[in-house]
Amino acid sequence: MTTIKEIARRANVSIGTVDRVLHNRGRVSKETKEKVRRIIEQLDYRPNIFARNLKLSKAFSFGVLMPNPSQDSKYWELPIKGITKAQNELLAHKVRITYFHYDKYSENSFKRASNAAFKANLDGLLLAPVVSEVFDKFVQEIPDHLPYIFFDSFVPNANYVSYIGQDSFQSGVLAGRLMEILVKEKATIAVIKFLPRDYHIDDRASGFLSYLGENSKISPKTYEVDSSGSIEYCQQITESIINDNQNLCGIYVTNANTHPIAECIKSKSLAGKIHIIGYDLIEENIRYLKEGVIDFLISQMSEKQGYEGVFALYKHVVLKETVNKRMRMQLDIITKENVDYYQS
Amino acid sequence: MTTIKEIARRANVSIGTVDRVLHNRGRVSKETKEKVRRIIEQLDYRPNIFARNLKLSKAFSFGVLMPNPSQDSKYWELPIKGITKAQNELLAHKVRITYFHYDKYSENSFKRASNAAFKANLDGLLLAPVVSEVFDKFVQEIPDHLPYIFFDSFVPNANYVSYIGQDSFQSGVLAGRLMEILVKEKATIAVIKFLPRDYHIDDRASGFLSYLGENSKISPKTYEVDSSGSIEYCQQITESIINDNQNLCGIYVTNANTHPIAECIKSKSLAGKIHIIGYDLIEENIRYLKEGVIDFLISQMSEKQGYEGVFALYKHVVLKETVNKRMRMQLDIITKENVDYYQS
DNA sequence: ACTTTTGTTGTGAACGTTAACGCACTTTAA
């Protein structure tokens, strides 16, 4: 392995000069710079990260800006799991992580959280921009020197380092295919869109409908519900949906809020008759999956999103490696039979 | 962060003594050892890996003992992809990887490969023990000081560091469930076991049959084929299977050799009528999956197996961290709609 | 002709860990 010392020797300069060239810190004459540059390229020099980090041994501080973990049926606990895992692995690398949680439904709460994040003197920020309008403005205010990575969803025109998330439309297409396999005969399907203003929701539904559009035997019917879906409320909806469609064979729920619907179907002893496809490996969903009430859950790999998010920040900020601008998460199909292998 | 220096200060000894305690290198009195141990625990000391590796800066050499990548329908190219990825990420960490390929069907070839591996002065070995009888003997001959990790399959009573692979039985169960969903009416299903002596094959078939045993509407029929399955040979088998069962609605192939069967079904224009479930994301399988001839592929996460295998070796050998004795790979369900997200 | 500034380069300490070495002392063997 080539070292700075070796380069210095070949260029007849000191290691200090080589260092200045490497880091563009000026104070080197053009000719020397050129000479050193050539030798660096020629020898394909790569800095020894152990030595670099030993010397620097700076504590890096990352922030995570995301909704309260209790919201969205505790969905947000999943990425936190992954973040915690990454945090443990990076313990020796002096990475500190601070959470800035906000209430999805309160702009004030978000402002408080984001202000705190800005004041925290962070080296990097991982954020889930679930409230579109608010975040459009917010990303403009992020200081230039603070690199940030989106997970879950993203703001298109922002100057982000990377976006880690799922292709929502295609996950809807996948759900369509699965639903088609599940219901064989002519049938009506309900698509339930809780909180239709949230990211993903629309894209997932569009994907689902676009797939089934090519198929004549299934007629989907969409229901928008502007609430996070309490169990009583879901009871009402489910009943009205069942009454609406005498030939209802399946329900597609476009987010993690699948379990209350499952509970209703179960309580009406319709499990197996009305198939359910939903999202995300939260505890309650898993319970109904194992009971056979939910047929398929599509996973966003939420845990991995958190894990990869932190690692991408680490690579970008600490190791100064380049990270992919887009990390597509797999569209995992989870059933009763394989769910146990998806929980760490 | 606690350092050796700090521990030495608190214990009133030199850093040399602390180092000896940490590495059990003797030459320390019982009392001092105890005292230092207590302080180490108390402060939750963790060595700085940057400093350690900077100092050591030894080049580590790992070996990979596995079948020729061309065998099993080029299945083995998949783990190699993952190994290569890990190799690139560990470039700066001075990890060198040497392959020792063998012909699955030649014991001589295996002996040559394994001897070469033993002579190569390795720091760790990653191996896929696909030929059971031969490997039972082989693992006894591995020198004590050479740590090894199994991937794909494993030898039960060996002294391995970790085994990375899939739960074959359960993957059969999963295939059973999917098959049940695919074929609705009373139907006959063929289970094709190519190379029934290979690992996995039996377990997968058992899992499949055990699931369908609880279900009366599907009657499975097993076919054992003691060949890797040339296209002509598969033609014969497929025809005889179709002739055998007038009500054939599905075929379950227990390994990567799914594509020749798919080709036959396609050429007979039976795609969609006879459903196919198979294994592994090799190129040809993916083609038939996208064409709609294969309904589901179950992935062993072969790429990840290679990747994690190398990293587990790295963690065990280089970082001296503890690694899990068993790393279960997920049972990924792959369809036409999500396959693109499973290829890096 | 002098100080001051600017430009270019070299020097050396520090980061935390490892392990060889040396010193003083004690035990064992011939």
Place this chain on the structure above:
DNA sequence: TTAAAGTGCGTTAACGTTCACAACAAAAGT
């Protein structure tokens, strides 16, 4: 009894990188 071997500890150089600082010369300002 005396050399050899063993025990318990401290000291120190080295790994490769970073960066503050010193050193010196040349150019610019007074």
